[in-house]
Amino acid sequence: MGLTSSLRRNNKSFLRIFMILVLSCIPGRTNLCSNHSVTTPIDLSPDIRSSLDSLDLEGYISFNDVHNASKDFGNRYQLPPLAILHPRSVSDISTMVRRIVHLGSTSNLTVAARGHGHSLQGQALAHQGVVINMESLRSPDIKIHKGKQPYVDVSGGESWINILRETLKYGISPKSWTDYLHLTVGGTLSNAGISGQAFKYGPQINNVCQLEIVTGKGEVMTCSEKQNSELFYSVLGGLGQFGIITRARIALGPAPHMVKWIRVLYSDFSAFSRDQEHLITKKNGFDYVEGFVTVNRTDLLDNWRSSFSPNDSIGASQFKSEGKTLYCLEIVKYFNTEEVNSVPQETEKLLSELSYIPSTLFSSEVPYIEFLDRVHIAEIKLRAKGLWEVPHPWLNLLIPKSSIFEFATEVFNNILTSNNNGPILIYPVNQSKWNKHTSLITPDEDIFYLVAFLPSAVPNPNSGTSNLEYLLRQNQRVLNFCSATNINVKQYLPHYETQREWRSHFGNRWETFAKRKHTYDPLAILAPGHRIFQKATQLSPIQLF
DSSP: OHHHHHHOOOOOHHHHHHHHHHHHTOOOOOOOOOOOESSSOOOOOHHHHHHTTOOSSSSEESSSEEEEEEGOOOOOOOOOOOOOEEESSSHHHHHHHHHOOOOOOOOOEEEEEEEOOOOOSTOOOOOEEEEEEEOOOOOSOOOOEEEEOOOOEEEEBBBBBHHHHHHHTEEEESOOSOOOOOBBHHHHHHTTTTTTTTTHOOOGGGGGGEEEETTSSSSEEEEEESSHHHHHHTTTTTTTTSSSEEEEEEEEEEESSEEEEEEEEEHHHHHHHHHHHHHTTOOOOOOOOEEEEEEEEESSSHHHHOOOEESSSHHHHHOOOOTTTEEEEEEEEEOOOOGTTHHHHHHHHHHHOOOEEEEEEEEHHEHHHHHHTTHHOOOOOOOOTOSSSOOOOOOOEEEHHHHHHHHHHIIIIIOSSOOSSSSSEEEEEEEESOOOOOOOOOOSSSSSEEEEEEEOOOOOOOOOOOOOHHHHHHHHHHHHHHHHOOOOOSSSSOOOSOOOOOOOOHHHGGHHHHHHHHHOOTTTBBBBGOOSSOGGGGGGGGGOO
């Protein structure tokens, strides 16, 4: 009887804590159609600052120079933290988290791990909390292990471009990438890490062998598929909710010397999507498959000439893109120097199976690293013009194959009038290459599409105002259409305002997500910027229920 009573008390205790956590998921509503700035500090006891300042750290903590940690790449939120931790060791991070846990209900402190700060909606921010500068944690050095199954051990604050440079010295590299390499390992693995290689190797989170994590309790844990597997899968794609990635072991494969980089255009979306789906299911085909949409672009092919050569120069000169919605297929074939003579025949054979507009075939041959780091070149140009640190109201969606035609017809023909503000990416991936045990949520179909609207709200040179409000309304129109037509869309890099929306996003996996949060971060101090959970101590009266 005593054992039964004890079990009943334990179950009741767990249920009470779990209800606190679930009910704390309701974030305050935010007006999405504006920039968000909060400069009035929360009234924090001097004892809290003193408590943090007294920590025995190998690195250091800063309370004054916090401006850079107050905003992110989205550049729409201004939320200053109380302090920034610049860790020199994993122990520094663990010590900080443990202290905040120890403070418990005496503070509202939360913790956000910040890599390159490339989040879009304030996800890397911790208003009046502690931001951990993960780029300070780049040591020890990158460690490469060669062999039949090569891998690299790296800090969670290491950038992918540095990993690429180091691994290429050994003729190997990671197999799956993001389009932009100047991001940290911990940042992309907390989301997924998707690019044109995902159809072949899955996202970056599918290419991880092992992780070292500091949980929301301050515990340092090593995890993999066979060791602490629940934590391993929780953290991958887990939006930073369960722990801070301090080290990762990434699988490697042979790295090519060069790439054959090809672009072709379609005027018919059905032919475009059919060819994309054909390529991602074909063995021994292209190594990278992406695409993008152009709406009413002038001199599109002329702009390509700076980086690509036309197969038919006269035909390309006569092609007109103005007033049209066109779909660009971007494909790449890897090769080594000794294979240079066979590549043209291989690519010609693959291209013969496609239905693109013949006069729009452009191609180029560039080093592997130059292709992978292509977005950084655009970044340098935009920074030089002062156009990089502007608001980026991006919207990334995962659309099931069964709905992609309906989606494309309405969005690209009716909702969008141009894409002069930034690119629109669109390409399919194979569900079979994505591990369903991770926290990442995708549509439940064998093939789904990533559709990424990537505009920049650039100031008008005459008025000085930007078109941010217009772009946000356009995003909302896209989402409203998906809702009205019951398209089972999932956001990638998700952002929601209400608990109902987060529950809908996770579907039948919501309870598992919330229970894992209770297990690894019971006070809900990690990654507050996602606004999924509020720090549990703020709703302590609910314990009376």
